[in-house]
Amino acid sequence: MNAIAVASIGLFIFILGYRFYSKFLAEKIFRLDPNYVTPAHRFKDDVDFVPTNKFVLWGHHFTSVAGAAPILGPAIAVYWGWLPAILWVVFGTIFAAGVHDFGTLVLSVRNKGQSIGTLAHRLIGQKAKILFLFIILILVLMVNAVFAWVIANLFIKFPASVLPIFIQIPLAVWIGHAVYKRKQKMLIPSLIALGVMYLTAVLASNIGFLQIDLVSYMGGAEGAGLFGLGAISTAFFIWIIILMIYVYIASTLPVWQLLQPRDFINSHQLVVGLGILYIGLLFTNPQITAPLTNATSDVSWLPLLFITIACGAISGFHGLVSSGTSSKQLNKETDARFVGYLGAVGEGVLALISIIAVITFFPNKEAFLERYSSFQASSGAGLGTFIEGAANLATGLMIPQGVATTIVSIIVISFAATTLDTSVRLMRYIIAELGVEYKMPVLAKTHVATSIAVASSAALVLLPEGPNGFGSGGYLLWPLFGTANQLLAGISLLLISIWLKRLGRNYMVTLIPMIFLLIMTLYAMFQQVVFQWSWFGSSSNTLLFVFGAIIFGFALWILITAVSALRDKSNIKLDMD
């Protein structure tokens, strides 16, 4: 089957979704009012509350939500064949993610631009706020562990990408300095930085000694590493320790010094990446070689598919961005449709091309089935396959395969690294907030909170045993990341449903995706916790068991809260109702 045709159909459905479904939501459900005074105008302070042009706001919203997760999830989920993955990405985006992102934005705009956490407190109560903090804590912990593993894994697989990634750090500091201290424009310095990185990528792809390959320094995969570990285990260990030291420093620096300038470079990379993939697809015109559905799969697609692809179909993280920053900057309420719904569609477009890159990469079906032989194998190999597949599409633009592989891996690693920085910083804030909540002021100290965040993330990523030994089992955490993310989305959808119900409107548009998500989460966690990770399960693992059980408990809690909150007749009105 032709890949361009599949991509076009997917994009066409996205357009239909935006054109019709989001219009229906805007007019009939949320009833957006162009004359409503948004928080950006009402509380205008030129710091947090700033009325912003909708295109600019969309650009910022999209670059904040799109990262490595909508690439990684789909690259694993094609294990069940390409059709289920594409269907979930396309319809999940239209009926779940779009509604969720759009809805959280409107809910927040109608409530003084407050964040989902605060709204949970006001709509459900104090317990909901604590539950919410714990779910975010688990989510960011999973993000830290998974992305640290992803970066270490890619450094080992694509050693040419190491140097360009580390060059990005001083370049970002330089941009931060140039822009902040000397008030220069950002575009030119960040483009120069991108140029330097890609030039280094070209050099590193062609010159052997510029590739920092820890495994080969220790005598290849069979070589002996440190402390009696194998070479690959040692390489994982070293990279993870280096990454943890780096995130410690990065997350305690002021944001303008490193984090923001890296975002400038990364938003160019997002544009470059999407451009390379979609234009490359047009030029190479590849055929889909992966099977439509995988009849030989060892793990059922139901419910795991809906957990594996979280970002790209629906992701609770978007609600944090929607209600945290975007809602405070919305110029007109009617812009919410463009910013919220189209932001979700943007991520769907990224997830769609990730799937296409993977399923067109293999010469034939047998080669696909060989690499995606089991769910565990595909979890480990997914991202590497995406990078090779994307490089394959890039050859259509006359970029040599080796250089293209390095550049795509740099793009993916940069996304993962930014996500890691941000989520360690976020974890630090949450630990501090919990410290205040439970009267332990010592937790509110920057270095104490950061140390706890970094140490627990490092422990989590190093503990699970994978086929390559110590530290290589980080991908086992991916389903946990997916469920935590879906739970967060579940809470947001619940809040929107309660709000809509109190307004006397049709709340099925948010309740149905919420119930679907919660059932899939409960089902997946029950299956994994009982049949796989428990003491009598097929692959017993105490750590995963504990985390899975906690998430399962939270999901049940939300379900119960949801039922009682929806049956609640007390009708506490919000200010803006």
Place this chain on the structure above:
Amino acid sequence: MLSKVKTLIAFYEEVLSMPHRQEIARELRDEDDLFLLLLYSEMIGIPNPVYYYTLELYPYMLEKFHDWHLRMGMEKSPMTGIRCC
């Protein structure tokens, strides 16, 4: 065509600079808050030798003072001498 490219570049620059502008505005505001705290330090019991001179600034900063005490969590003006609200 050239003007369209220029508009596109200006748009892109604005997308890039949005979070940055916010961060700078926040740091500037924090600095201002610190400055005001120094000016009105007697209010919290720190003796301030330049107290009387700062009164000359009164007409210039009445509005800012009002925003500031709101940000600091005080609903009404904490000083009887300054009646902004």
